[in-house]
Amino acid sequence: MAFRLGWKNSRSQRHLLQTVSGGVPLFPWRTAGSCLDPEMKAYLEDNTEVTSSGSLTPEIQLRLLTPRCKFWWERADLWPYSDPYWAIYWPGGQALSRYLLDNPDVVRGRSVLDLGSGCGATAIAAKMSGASEILANDIDPLAGMAITLNCKLNGLNPFPILTKNILNTQPHKFDLIVLGDMFYDEDLANTLHLWLEKYFWTHGTRILIGDPGRPQFSGHSIQHQLHRLEEYTLPEPTRRDNNGLTTSAVWDFHP
Numbered sequence: 001m002a003f004r005l006g007w008k009n010s011r012s013q014r015h016l017l018q019t020v021s022g023g024v025p026l027f028p029w030r031t032a033g034s035c036l037d038p039e040m041k042a043y044l045e046d047n048t049e050v051t052s053s054g055s056l057t058p059e060i061q062l063r064l065l066t067p068r069c070k071f072w073w074e075r076a077d078l079w080p081y082s083d084p085y086w087a088i089y090w091p092g093g094q095a096l097s098r099y100l101l102d103n104p105d106v107v108r109g110r111s112v113l114d115l116g117s118g119c120g121a122t123a124i125a126a127k128m129s130g131a132s133e134i135l136a137n138d139i140d141p142l143a144g145m146a147i148t149l150n151c152k153l154n155g156l157n158p159f160p161i162l163t164k165n166i167l168n169t170q171p172h173k174f175d176l177i178v179l180g181d182m183f184y185d186e187d188l189a190n191t192l193h194l195w196l197e198k199y200f201w202t203h204g205t206r207i208l209i210g211d212p213g214r215p216q217f218s219g220h221s222i223q224h225q226l227h228r229l230e231e232y233t234l235p236e237p238t239r240r241d242n243n244g245l246t247t248s249a250v251w252d253f254h255p
């Protein structure tokens with residue numbers, strides 16, 4: 001997985017995961033707006049741009065890092081927080097969001113967990129398609145803030161956001177779990193696979209995965225338990241920012 005500018009050179013994904021996955025508190029952003037630290041909110045707003053172009057889901061507006069933002073060009077080590085995965089709308093999430101918007105029956109009236117929510121686009125797509133309950137989960141607390149801002153941009157009341165690692169627990173039953181671009185690190189892929197298998201056999205929950213063909217996904221043993229639902233050609237700007245990736249697909253996980 002590539003980050004723009006110095007992100008990809010400064011810190012490895014493994015390091016990123018180690019630094020942000022331990023002991024992160026729960027942020028129940030239920031009353032968004034009042035919960036957002038004003039300074040942090042201003043920082044996020046100053047260093048991102050609202051955009052709806054260049055992705056598979058032009059109907060969703062997001063605050064993202066774009067070439068018009070200072071940190072697109074700036075040295076990555078000047079960014080004071082952990083790598084802003086939430087400031088990018090990843091190809092896996094784009095495919096999954098497109099799929100939910102085009103197939104609202106998959107989510108309508110259902111409870112949905114968006115695991116590794118990042119900017120929150122897939123959770124937002126689920127909400128737009130009529131999900132009855134949503135939990136967005138991401139171990140980066142800043143993602144929680146970004147998701148709250150992105151909900152408001154799309155005229156949605158922010159849904160609950162959990163910034164705790166739940167991969168060592170078995171949360172209550174959701175009707176649907178969605179994961180966009182979460183198979184980018186081998187260890188994380190293995191952990192996710194075991195967790196998803198256990199969750200599926202415990203609850204019978206439907207699990208959809210969006211992935212653009214990353215090696216940690218295409219080469220993983222999970223492949224034997226997948227059924228491809230849809231494949232999308234990535235828009236040019238997304239292709240340009242994700243060197244080499246041209247398509248992204250949605251998979252049904254059936255162990």
Ligand SMILES: C[S@@+](CC[C@H](N)C(=O)[O-])C[C@H]1O[C@@H](n2cnc3c(N)ncnc32)[C@H](O)[C@@H]1O
Binds near residue numbers: 017
């Ligand atoms: C590549 S981004 C994908 C974000 C979003 N789903 C998308 O497709 O745009 C992966 C996200 O997973 C989050 N993440 C990594 N490990 C996680 C874990 N154990 N639990 C929850 N989120 C995690 C990261 O913070 C990051 O926001």
